[in-house]
Amino acid sequence: MADTKNAELNPRTHGYEFFGPLGTLFITISVPATTYALYFGCSEHSGGCPPPVATLWPSAKLSLQSLDFWKSLWDQQAAVVYLAWYLWCVVCWLVLPGDWVEGTTMRDGTKKKYKINAFSTFLLTMGIVAGVITRFGPQSFTYIYEHWVGLVTASVLMAIFQALYCYISSYLGNKLLALGGNTGNPIYDFFIGRELNPSIGSFDIKSFNELRPGLILWALIDISMACEQAVRRGGKVTDITDSMWLVILFQLLYVADGLYNEPAIFTTMDITTDGFGFMLAIGDLAWVPFVYSLQARYLVFKQVELGPIHTALIVLVNFTGYWVFRSANGEKNDFRNGKNPKNLKTLTTQRGTKLLIEGWWGMCRHPNYLGDLLMALAWSLPTGFETPVTYFYVSYFLVLLMHRQYRDDENCEKKYGDDWHKYKQLVPYRIFPYIY
Ligand SMILES: NC(=O)C1=CN([C@@H]2O[C@H](COP(=O)(O)OP(=O)(O)OC[C@H]3O[C@@H](n4cnc5c(N)ncnc54)[C@H](OP(=O)(O)O)[C@@H]3O)[C@@H](O)[C@H]2O)C=CC1
Ligand SMILES: CC(C)=CCC[C@@H](C)[C@H]1CC=C2C3=C(CC[C@@]21C)[C@@]1(C)CC[C@H](O)C(C)(C)[C@@H]1CC3
Numbered sequence: 063m064a065d066t067k068n069a070e071l072n073p074r075t076h077g078y079e080f081f082g083p084l085g086t087l088f089i090t091i092s093v094p095a096t097t098y099a100l101y102f103g104c105s106e107h108s109g110g111c112p113p114p115v116a117t118l119w120p121s122a123k124l125s126l127q128s129l130d131f132w133k134s135l136w137d138q139q140a141a142v143v144y145l146a147w148y149l150w151c152v153v154c155w156l157v158l159p160g161d162w163v164e165g166t167t168m169r170d171g172t173k174k175k176y177k178i179n180a181f182s183t184f185l186l187t188m189g190i191v192a193g194v195i196t197r198f199g200p201q202s203f204t205y206i207y208e209h210w211v212g213l214v215t216a217s218v219l220m221a222i223f224q225a226l227y228c229y230i231s232s233y234l235g236n237k238l239l240a241l242g243g244n245t246g247n248p249i250y251d252f253f254i255g256r257e258l259n260p261s262i263g264s265f266d267i268k269s270f271n272e273l274r275p276g277l278i279l280w281a282l283i284d285i286s287m288a289c290e291q292a293v294r295r296g297g298k299v300t301d302i303t304d305s306m307w308l309v310i311l312f313q314l315l316y317v318a319d320g321l322y323n324e325p326a327i328f329t330t331m332d333i334t335t336d337g338f339g340f341m342l343a344i345g346d347l348a349w350v351p352f353v354y355s356l357q358a359r360y361l362v363f364k365q366v367e368l369g370p371i372h373t374a375l376i377v378l379v380n381f382t383g384y385w386v387f388r389s390a391n392g393e394k395n396d397f398r399n400g401k402n403p404k405n406l407k408t409l410t411t412q413r414g415t416k417l418l419i420e421g422w423w424g425m426c427r428h429p430n431y432l433g434d435l436l437m438a439l440a441w442s443l444p445t446g447f448e449t450p451v452t453y454f455y456v457s458y459f460l461v462l463l464m465h466r467q468y469r470d471d472e473n474c475e476k477k478y479g480d481d482w483h484k485y486k487q488l489v490p491y492r493i494f495p496y497i498y
Contacts, residue, residue, distance in 0.1 A: 071170055072239040078250060079242065079469065086253035086341075093344050094218045097352050098135070101210060104356065104451045106363040111449045137212020143205070144216035151274045154183035155265070165328040170238055174259055176266055176328065180273045180321040187278055191285060200289035200299060206282065207290040207362060210352075217276075217348040224347075225252060225340035228267065232257035232337075240337030255337025268338040269328070271346040273321060279351040281317045284310040287358035291365065304373050305366040305444035309358045312380045312441055319388065326395045331470055357445050357452050366446045376443045383436025390422040390429035409488065411481035419488050426491040427471070431463040435493075467492050 080086050102122070104111035112118060125131040160179030167173050195203050206213060229252045232239065243254035260267045288302050288310050295301035320327075327333055332342060368376070396403065397418055407420040422429040438456040445452035471492075475482045492498055 068236050072237075072244055073241070075242055075245045078245065080253070083247050083249045086250050090249075090253055090340055090344075093349060097214055097218070097348050098211070100353055100356055100451070100454060101214065104360060104449070111360055111364065111451050135211055135215045137209055137215065140209040140212025141216040141219075143209070144213055144220070147279065148220060148275050150187075151183060151270075151278065152265075154186060155179060155270060155274070158182045158186065163325050163328075166334055168238060168258070169241075174261075174266060175264070176269055176325075177264070178324050180324045181318070183274055184278050184281070184318060184321045188281070191282065195285075195289065195299075199297065200292040201297065203286055203289040204293060206286035207359070210359075214348060214352050217279075217352065218344065221340065221343040221347045224267065224271070225255075225338075225343040228260040228338050228343075229256055231260060240335065242335070243337040243339060251337075251339070253340045255339025255342060258337050260338050268342065269333060271338070271343065272327060272332060273324060276346040276348075276350040277317050277320060280354050281314050283351055283355040284313050284358045287355065287362050290362045294362070295365065303361065303365050304368045305446075306358065306361045308368070308373065308376055308380075308444045309361060309441055312437065313354070313358070315384065316437065319384075323391070323395075326391060329395065329398055331466070331473070335473060353458075354455060356454060357441055360445055360449075360452050364445070364448065366444060368444060376440050379443065380437055380440035383433045383438075383440060385433070386422070387430055387433025387437060390433060393422050394418065394430070409481065409485055411478050413478055413481070417478075417481070417485050419485065424489055425495045426493055427486070427489055428463070428467050428493045431467060431493045432495075435460060435463065463493065 078085075080089060102108045102125075103113070103118075108121075109117060113121070155177060158179040160177045160182065162175045162177055164173040164175055191203065229248075231237075233256075237257045238259065240255055240258045243251050243256045245251055255268075288299075288306050291303065291306050292299055292301050295303075336342065393404075393406070397406075397408075397416075402408070404421060406418055407424070408416040409419050410416050418424065426432065435456070438459045442453045442456050471482075478485070
């Protein structure tokens with residue numbers, strides 16, 4: 063009886079995304095590999111960004127064949143530091159005060175409760191780091207630059223460990239599974255995430271990882287890159303270039319905004335629909351901090367001076383993006399919480415929920431992605447045009463968001479049926495009004 067009920071609640075997934083098990087196996091290997099490749103392909107230690115073409119492949123081949131290279135990826139001290147960092151985030155979650163808020167209603171009719179203290183974790187961490195740098199100077203905070211590879215390895219291992227733990231524990235007891243991650247194919251389910259909300263007691267593993275250890279580490283990495291640059295240019299914070307200031311301030315604002323608006327993630331696709339598998343684990347813990355900070359790392363060894371006009375133009379691109387991103391996300395979030403202060407027109411659906419058809423959400427179906435993409439461009443522009451590698455983030459992000467839009471469209475079609483078709487007729491553009 064209990065088994066029948068469980069099967070009804072957790073139907074088998076039919077149909078694959080990401081080109082099925084082979085596609086997910088490819089991504090599982092290529093995401094960590096790309097995280098390392100972006101370091102070795104864009105670093106002063108390996109000869110440039112990218113290193114000269116004539117030496118690139120021969121030296122890569124030599125490295126991959128040598129045992130010493132593989133051993134050099136492991137750095138015991140960095141692993142301990144990373145583990146201490148992760149534990150710090152857990153301790154902050156435990157001890158810092160925070161309201162418990164409810165997430166959205168899940169398929170089984172229940173609602174999860176989440177402790178909201180990501181922003182106070184960020185403020186406390188930033189306060190300590192600011193104190194250390196003020197007291198001991200920028201040279202006291204360059205550890206991350208010096209131990210990059212070891213820290214990447216530690217974060218990849220943490221992601222593998224957590225994804226395996228969640229995959230195995232999804233088979234223990236009657237868990238609520240993600241509708242897309244229950245195919246029975248272990249490679250695919252491990253990647254997508256089998257259990258919807260794995261947790262240990264009241265500690266929700268997915269939302270914790272999405273916002274804290276990776277996102278705040280990204281901010282710390284940026285600060286460490288700025289410190290390394292300061293040390294190389296005279297040792298004072300005032301020696302940092304305008305391009306580095308732009309990258310770190312824009313990205314710190316983005317991180318702070320995500321953490322400040324913590325409850326808004328409970329309506330995102332990752333929390334409501336996807337399980338917690340290797341995709342999110344590696345994305346949250348390794349990809350976000352170590353790939354998104356590439357531009358700041360580049361500016362350590364290629365010190366670009368922008369001057370006031372270029373600075374002003376890039377600031378304009380970033381803040382236009384931020385304004386679109388924040389107001390679009392705010393508009394939808396308010397609306398989903400029962401508020402419509404501008405009295406925007408809506409479409410009533412048979413499912414009971416309404417869809418906005420005016421304001422940002424009347425211009426295109428993902429205005430928030432448009433703003434995010436503009437910001438992504440503004441984070442690459444300060445690196446100039448000497449190399450395409452520093453434009454990796456904005457290019458990858460365009461692909462990610464186009465694919466995400468496609469996945470969300472399919473999910474909404476399942477949720478809203480004909481009403482979604484009506485909505486698509488009223489709002490025909492996906493991300494770029496009048497273009498796409
Ligand atoms: N920096 C990064 O690496 C990444 C950043 N992001 C950012 O995260 C944020 C969240 O993204 P994501 O979860 O993908 O998607 P959205 O926040 O856009 O949420 C999509 C959901 O919004 C609801 N919705 C869609 N249209 C309407 C409408 N017209 N009116 C009201 N509700 C509507 C639907 O859910 P329902 O109707 O069920 O409420 C839909 O499933 C974005 O700002 C994105 O840019 C995302 C991925 C990576
Ligand atoms: C290549 C690979 C493995 C990709 C996995 C995707 C993840 C990197 C992203 C999926 C959704 C994300 C979100 C954010 C960071 C990137 C991931 C984890 C986010 C936390 C960034 C800050 C924003 O303000 C946000 C809270 C809206 C956002 C939520 C989605």
